[in-house]
Amino acid sequence: MLILAPVGYATLFINQSLGIFLLGCVVVMFVALRLAWVRVSVPLPKWSPARAVYEEGLSVLAQETDPSEKRKLQTSLERFKESWRLK
Structure with a gap:
């Protein structure tokens, strides 16, 4: 049992790191898609x-x-x- 404990913690650390990395990737993807959408959208006429x-x-x-x-x-x-x- 004592031998498996470090392996369990390492797996937990890797899973957390992977989760944080994937969350960052999703945020970057949303930002990139938002920028692309803003560039493609037709600008509204300025009213004054x-x-x-x-x-x-x-x-x-x-x-x-x-x-x-x-x-x-x-x-x-x-x-x-x-x-x-x-x-």
Whole structure:
């Protein structure tokens, strides 16, 4: 019995080490799959309040009939776009 005790402890140590190694492998696999999924997924369009204001200004510009008001609004929208660096 005394001779088998060290063998039992060695087996337990190997099993624990193998379990920890496999757990680490699973974590690394999940991280790699998550990174691959993020790279493949289609990015969502960025939304900003400034973009919404600019889009609203464009719709008002399209509805405007007075040429002088249209020119003022267009100049204002261009300045707004440049100041907010909208693309």
